[in-house]
Amino acid sequence: MDVVEVTPSPQQYAFTFGGIAPLMRVRPGTALRLWSDDAFGGALRSVADLSSEKVDLRFVNPQTGPFYVEGAEPGDTLALHLVSLEPARDWGASAAIPFFGGLTSTDRVATLQDPLPDTTWIYELDRARNTVTFVAGSSDFSVDLPVEPMLGTVGVAPPGGEARSSLVPERFGGNMDTPQMRAGTTCFLAVNVEGALFSVGDGHYRQGEGEACGTAVEGAMTTTLIVDLVKGGAPAWPRLEDDTSWMTVGSSRPLEDAWRIGQVELVRWFGELYGLAPMDAYQLLSQITEAPIANVVDANYSAVVKARKSLLPRAAAYGGLHDDLRARAATLR
Numbered sequence: 630m631d632v633v634e635v636t637p638s639p640q641q642y643a644f645t646f647g648g649i650a651p652l653m654r655v656r657p658g659t660a661l662r663l664w665s666d667d668a669f670g671g672a673l674r675s676v677a678d679l680s681s682e683k684v685d686l687r688f689v690n691p692q693t694g695p696f697y698v699e700g701a702e703p704g705d706t707l708a709l710h711l712v713s714l715e716p717a718r719d720w721g722a723s724a725a726i727p728f729f730g731g732l733t734s735t736d737r738v739a740t741l742q743d744p745l746p747d748t749t750w751i752y753e754l755d756r757a758r759n760t761v762t763f764v765a766g767s768s769d770f771s772v773d774l775p776v777e778p779m780l781g782t783v784g785v786a787p788p789g790g791e792a793r794s795s796l797v798p799e800r801f802g803g804n805m806d807t808p809q810m811r812a813g814t815t816c817f818l819a820v821n822v823e824g825a826l827f828s829v830g831d832g833h834y835r836q837g838e839g840e841a842c843g844t845a846v847e848g849a850m851t852t853t854l855i856v857d858l859v860k861g862g863a864p865a866w867p868r869l870e871d872d873t874s875w876m877t878v879g880s881s882r883p884l885e886d887a888w889r890i891g892q893v894e895l896v897r898w899f900g901e902l903y904g905l906a907p908m909d910a911y912q913l914l915s916q917i918t919e920a921p922i923a924n925v926v927d928a929n930y931s932a933v934v935k936a937r938k939s940l941l942p943r944a945a946a947y948g949g950l951h952d953d954l955r956a957r958a959a960t961l962r
Contacts, residue, residue, distance in 0.1 A: 630960050632853060635693065636664040642691035643828055646784045646803050648792025651697035651826060657858040660961055664717055665693040665830040668781070668847040673722040676766065679747045680726045690782055690795035690804060694828025698858055701825040706859040706947065707785060709827065710815045710954035712961060713853045714778035721752045721761060721834040721848035730843035731925045737882075752846045754834065761834050761846055774835060780852060781806045781831030781845065788821035795830070797928045798880035802867045804831065805878050805931045806840050807923035814871045815951040819863035829854070843926040853961065855954050859947050866894045869933075870951045875902070876935040878923065884930045888920055891934035899936075902944040917941075 635653065643649045655661065668690050672683040701707060725733075727744035734740045752761040752774075760773040784802030787793055798805040802818050810816065818827070832850025869876035877898060879890025895918065899910040917940050923931035945952075 632660045632662045634662045645792040647786035654697045662853045663693045666691045680724045681747045690831045692828035692830040695826035697824035701820045705820040706862045707818045707825045708857040710855045712958040715851045717849035717851045719754045721846035723844045724749045731841045777835045779811045786822045786826035798931045817868040839922045840924045874935045880929040880931040887930045887932040895934045
């Protein structure tokens with residue numbers, strides 16, 4: 630398979646899901662290699678660069694896209710298989726942004742407290758060792774951490790003509806910020822509008838579960854993915870499959886509602902995968918699921934609910950599409 634390479638100009642960045650004309654039309658089966666800028670648009674390059682001075686929160690998480698998928702209609706299922714994620718710069722940035730994050734006052738969790746200090750950290754990338762280096766700002770402590778690339782944002786246009794900020798995770802995917810969105814994962818999303826209009830971005834060189842301070846090690850990313858389409862079968866919420874797990878993602882506030890959404894969607898999926906009645910799927914999943922927190926900082930919080938394939942009989946979702954995409958990925962050049 631040949632790969633179509635796309636590097637948008639800053640003028641082509643999208644900052645919403647929906648409401649944007651397509652950057653390109655692609656056919657199902659197309660492989661794309663996409664460059665995406667970091668969440669700050671490259672504005673934070675040193676510890677002296679502060680988000681309050683350099684970052685406009687109306688224009689964060691620049692998306693590469695949207696892409697119009699030929700033949701995609703509402704009710705269909707878009708499949709995006711992540712083949713590889715490669716850091717596109719030799720540094721990443723993280724920041725404590727005033728009134729943004731999981732352990733500070735925010736506009737949604739309001740208290741009579743000043744914001745935490747506006748602070749930036751720069752992580753240098755060592756490509757030979759595949760590490761990024763955390764350097765403390767108030768002491769001589771430092772530690773090398775393995776690079777574990779992921780995408781914070783993968784989404785399609787919402788229904789009803791809506792345009793939603795690239796900071797928002799919802800049924801359409803969007804800013805889910807889950808470390809599960811990594812190479813080897815297939816993401817299944819419901820098509821809401823003609824052409825699906827998907828986009829990706831918000832590359833992270835690594836991120837802890839929850840993205841507690843509000844930002845990961847944010848970095849420009851080169852993402853290779855394969856686009857495919859299943860007619861019908863649209864899931865109510867994003868579904869993920871890799872070689873080891875079945876996963877669903879719920880996004881809402883409070884966090885327990887995001888968890889509930891993920892649980893219900895996995896119950897539904899197990900009805901399709903194994904022919905289980907809802908109460909039987911509910912019982913089984915109560916004994917085997919893991920529920921890593923994706924984010925507790927975005928406009929909605931996101932929770933992943935996952936079940937290990939090794940505990941279960943073999944099953945195939947969407948006609949075994951994930952395995953097929955894995956095989957196709959091996960032929961890319």
